[in-house]
Amino acid sequence: MSERQGQAPLFEALCRHTEKNTANLHIPGHRQGQSIPEGLLSLGNRDLFSLDLTELPGLDDLHNPSGPIHLAQELAANLYGADRSFFLVNGTSTGIHALLIATVGQGQVIVPRNAHRSVLGGLVLAGADPVYVIPELIPEFGLDCGVTPATVRVALEDNPAAAAIMAVSPNYYGVIGDLPGYVEAAHRVDKPLLVDEAHGAHLRFHPALPEDAMACGADAAVQSTHKLGGSLTQSSVLHLQGTCIDQHDVAAALRLLQTTSPSYLLMVSLDLARRQLALRGKGLLDQALELAYRLREQLSMIDGVSVLSPEHLPMGARLDPTRLVISVRKLGLSGYQVQQLLAERYRVYIEMADSAHVVAIVSIGSVRADCEELARAMEDIAARERKTESILLIAPPDNFTVLMKPREAWFAKVHQIPLVEASGRISAETIAVYPPGIPAVNPGEEITVDVINYLIAVRKIGLPCQGPSDPTLKTITVVVE
Numbered sequence: 001m002s003e004r005q006g007q008a009p010l011f012e013a014l015c016r017h018t019e020k021n022t023a024n025l026h027i028p029g030h031r032q033g034q035s036i037p038e039g040l041l042s043l044g045n046r047d048l049f050s051l052d053l054t055e056l057p058g059l060d061d062l063h064n065p066s067g068p069i070h071l072a073q074e075l076a077a078n079l080y081g082a083d084r085s086f087f088l089v090n091g092t093s094t095g096i097h098a099l100l101i102a103t104v105g106q107g108q109v110i111v112p113r114n115a116h117r118s119v120l121g122g123l124v125l126a127g128a129d130p131v132y133v134i135p136e137l138i139p140e141f142g143l144d145c146g147v148t149p150a151t152v153r154v155a156l157e158d159n160p161a162a163a164a165i166m167a168v169s170p171n172y173y174g175v176i177g178d179l180p181g182y183v184e185a186a187h188r189v190d191k192p193l194l195v196d197e198a199h200g201a202h203l204r205f206h207p208a209l210p211e212d213a214m215a216c217g218a219d220a221a222v223q224s225t226h227k228l229g230g231s232l233t234q235s236s237v238l239h240l241q242g243t244c245i246d247q248h249d250v251a252a253a254l255r256l257l258q259t260t261s262p263s264y265l266l267m268v269s270l271d272l273a274r275r276q277l278a279l280r281g282k283g284l285l286d287q288a289l290e291l292a293y294r295l296r297e298q299l300s301m302i303d304g305v306s307v308l309s310p311e312h313l314p315m316g317a318r319l320d321p322t323r324l325v326i327s328v329r330k331l332g333l334s335g336y337q338v339q340q341l342l343a344e345r346y347r348v349y350i351e352m353a354d355s356a357h358v359v360a361i362v363s364i365g366s367v368r369a370d371c372e373e374l375a376r377a378m379e380d381i382a383a384r385e386r387k388t389e390s391i392l393l394i395a396p397p398d399n400f401t402v403l404m405k406p407r408e409a410w411f412a413k414v415h416q417i418p419l420v421e422a423s424g425r426i427s428a429e430t431i432a433v434y435p436p437g438i439p440a441v442n443p444g445e446e447i448t449v450d451v452i453n454y455l456i457a458v459r460k461i462g463l464p465c466q467g468p469s470d471p472t473l474k475t476i477t478v479v480v481e
């Protein structure tokens with residue numbers, strides 16, 4: 001046997017990371033146990049393994065719940081104002097897949113062009129036909145701030161057969177769309193509004209935060225409780241209300257998609273996170289908001305740095321103040337460079353970076369030292385690393401032609417060809433630059449001259465892309481015709 005079998009590289013990397021004493025401004029929101037729901041830390045004075053159980057008598061069955069899982073889901077529904085809630089053990093991604101299978105199938109669905117890749121996964125699994133709607137951009141930041149309800153209404157008028165409308169709110173940058181406007185647009189034609197609310201599990205627990213999708217009347221919302229609600233990574237909840245969506249169809253889709261061996265540790269963490277939010281959510285968020293407001297103030301005073309604030313947003317959109325979107329463009333640095341400096345030089349870990357921003361999350365587990373370290377590190381970076389030229393940003397083309405369903409492109413025979421020879425061909429991949437994270441092309445769409453010119457410009461400026469099989473963008477994967 002190879003000597004390497006004595007190694008455990010992932011375990012060792014995690015141990016090394018935890019020894020670094022880092023500042024932590026990222027998910028999961030419990031911040032390495034800082035605000036772990038009461039009971040989970042001590043696991044009721046038992047060890048981790050003693051609770052790693054399975055469907056034994058008295059412990060219920062996630063796929064056919066009638067005992068404690070049923071009761072725990074009922075309490076979650078009650079807290080979030082839903083008629084029914086489902087625990088998910090493979091993140092919000094599975095909830096989105098299930099909703100698309102249950103409500104759209106092979107029909108049409110209105111989808112924001114900046115949807116998370118789990119939506120594309122759902123379109124492929126369901127065989128659905130996307131009608132994309134384009135979000136508005138925040139000029140100074142180049143970020144998307146949601147689709148307007150008027151755009152949704154026009155898409156519904158042009159596509160009366162659409163089975164549902166998807167929205168993403170909040171988006172990764174903490175921008176909450178005009179949810180009441182989407183609900184009105186959807187319900188006037190009796191269609192369900194499905195909200196990807198991966199970043200919104202905490203919203204309803206503090207009056208200073210914008211209302212969440214259930215409060216605004218959405219038919220379905222899927223929340224990554226693990227991101228901002230304090231549960232363990234991968235645990236999410238899908239909420240349903242009203243009569244537009246058949247609960248049994250959603251339950252059936254979840255039986256199809258979720259493992260037959262769901263982790264009791266994940267499910268227990270959802271139960272305990274729900275209890276913690278119900279009993280202490282407001283207090284924990286008081287503290288998070290105070291830290292976030294102070295950090296926002298400190299960062300805004302740094303020359304060359306600006307922080308996304310409510311005054312940058314158009315009417316109807318709102319901002320989650322616990323999310324700090326820090327533009328570093330005027331420092332002449334990309335967000336990726338700043339993210340790397342923060343981690344390597346200052347041991348400060350933030351949630352994400354794009355070409356122009358770094359995004360930090362202040363959660364219910366954040367501590368003052370995390371925020372102080374980030375503010376100090378950003379001041380130091382601004383003083384020492386500032387370049388003379390700002391990073392250039394370019395907007396992706398906003399016209400696209402869907403020639404094939406994403407599912408057909410996914411299962412088609414594909415090959416890679418030079419980008420410059422791809423005009424008129426059908427893409428088999430997604431290519432997006434952040435910001436704004438709006439794909440230039442998706443699987444099943446025509447590769448136009450505009451797309452090619454945009455991608456050549458992206459390559460010249462050196463903006464990293466998400467999705468392409470060839471990160472140098474010299475080639476692109478297309479459907480064999």
Ligand SMILES: Cc1ncc(COP(=O)(O)O)c(C=O)c1O
Pocket residue numbers: 090091092093094116118168170171172196198199224234236
């Ligand atoms: C907007 C958005 N939707 C959905 C997801 C998927 O959530 P999960 O990781 O819980 O599957 C993410 C994950 O980052 C996301 O940012």
